[in-house]
Amino acid sequence: MNVGTDRNTAAFAAESIRRWWNGRGRLDYPGATRLLITADAGGANSADSTLFKMDLAVLADDSGLDITVMHFPPGTSKWNKVEHRLFSRITHSLRGQPLTSYEVLLQTISATRTSTGLSVSAVLDENNYPTGRKLTRAERKAVEQRVERDEFHGEWNYTIAPHDPVQDPSTSPEQKLAAPIPPEATFLLTHPALTGMSRDQFDQLVDQLEPCRQILTDAERRDDGSDGRGRNPGFGILDHRHRVLAAILNCRNTEPSP
Numbered sequence: 001m002n003v004g005t006d007r008n009t010a011a012f013a014a015e016s017i018r019r020w021w022n023g024r025g026r027l028d029y030p031g032a033t034r035l036l037i038t039a040d041a042g043g044a045n046s047a048d049s050t051l052f053k054m055d056l057a058v059l060a061d062d063s064g065l066d067i068t069v070m071h072f073p074p075g076t077s078k079w080n081k082v083e084h085r086l087f088s089r090i091t092h093s094l095r096g097q098p099l100t101s102y103e104v105l106l107q108t109i110s111a112t113r114t115s116t117g118l119s120v121s122a123v124l125d126e127n128n129y130p131t132g133r134k135l136t137r138a139e140r141k142a143v144e145q146r147v148e149r150d151e152f153h154g155e156w157n158y159t160i161a162p163h164d165p166v167q168d169p170s171t172s173p174e175q176k177l178a179a180p181i182p183p184e185a186t187f188l189l190t191h192p193a194l195t196g197m198s199r200d201q202f203d204q205l206v207d208q209l210e211p212c213r214q215i216l217t218d219a220e221r222r223d224d225g226s227d228g229r230g231r232n233p234g235f236g237i238l239d240h241r242h243r244v245l246a247a248i249l250n251c252r253n254t255e256p257s258p
Contacts (some may be wrong), residue, residue, distance in 0.1 A: 001090070001109055001122045005102065009129040013045040014055030019123065019210075021063060022241045023203050030183035034066040040077040047071040047156050051133055054143045060162040062239040071156040089114060123207055127214050186242070195248050206244050213240040 002016035017037065025032070039045045045052050060067045072079055093112045099105050102124055109122040135143070150157035190199050197205070238246060 001086075001120060002125050003102065003106060003109070003122055004125045004127075004129070006125075006127065006129045007131055008044045009131060009133075010044050010046075010049050010051035011055055011133070012125070012127075012129040013052060014059055015125065015127065015129075015210075017056075018059050018062075019125070019207065021059075021065075022206060022239075023123075026063075026183055027187070027199075030187060032065065032183075034068060035063070037067065037069045038080055038082070039069055039071050040080070041071045041074045041156065050135055050140050050143050053147055053158075053160065054135065054139070057143060057146045057160050060160050064162050066159055066161045068159045069157070073153075073156065085118070086120070089118060090120065125210070127211055186245070189245060189249065194252070195245070196252060202245075202248075206241050209244055210240070213243075 002012075002019050004012050004016075006012070017035075021035065025035070039047075041047045056067050056069070059065075077083070089112050090109055093108055097104070097108050099108070106122045106124060109120055112118065112120040146160050148159045148161065149155070150159070189195075190202050192198055195202055
């Protein structure tokens with residue numbers, strides 16, 4: 001569970017999904033090619049929110065996953081099984097507990113257990129998620145072109161596929177030749193013998209460096225002239241998790257200068 005300290009926005013909703021995928025999903029399902037999300041019809045992850053779809057498109061590009069979203073019809077969010085299988089249990093744990101700090105909140109949520117095997121982990125998300133984000137008409141059109149709507153209530157059910165770098169004219173030749181990193185390779189490269197830390201410690205480090213990732217992502221989106229393609233040179237196609245991994249492996253395997 002991702003506990004935010006700022007506003008509940010589309011960016012926060014997408015970041016929560018990203019954190020789950022990077023911290024748990026990709027480890028539990030290393031061969032996954034698609035991700036299914038069930039969501040409410042309103043709020044930060046509204047079925048009408050172009051911002052939410054745009055942030056999911058970025059996640060699809062970073063993860064290489066086809067992301068399918070199924071929104072519950074308005075007024076039926078309580079049908080979502082997460083309400084009964086998770087939220088209700090967390091509410092039971094929070095009952096009567098004075099929430100005097102974020103630490104107490106995280107500890108109380110993480111203490112949630114059931115006899116049928118449910119265990120909950122909680123992390124603190126201290127990123128800033130300002131409101132008032134606006135999209136240009138061109139950006140809205142680009143997002144809508146990425147959305148493949150289902151024949152059955154396409155306003156609620158749709159899929160966003162990752163960009164194919166071979167077909168994207170703005171992609172550099174180096175990026176076109178770069179193949180996606182297999183999850184199995186990531187699992188091997190995060191071995192403690194290579195990183196000098198356990199995989200849990202590595203995941204914690206990735207989470208701790210999330211604010212840095214947000215700064216770099218914002219810089220990439222703002223800087224349209226750094227290399228002529230809207231990306232800062234040297235960032236490549238690596239997502240945040242692999243950038244951290246590459247930095248660790250580079251530091252541990254680079255001989256210090258005499």
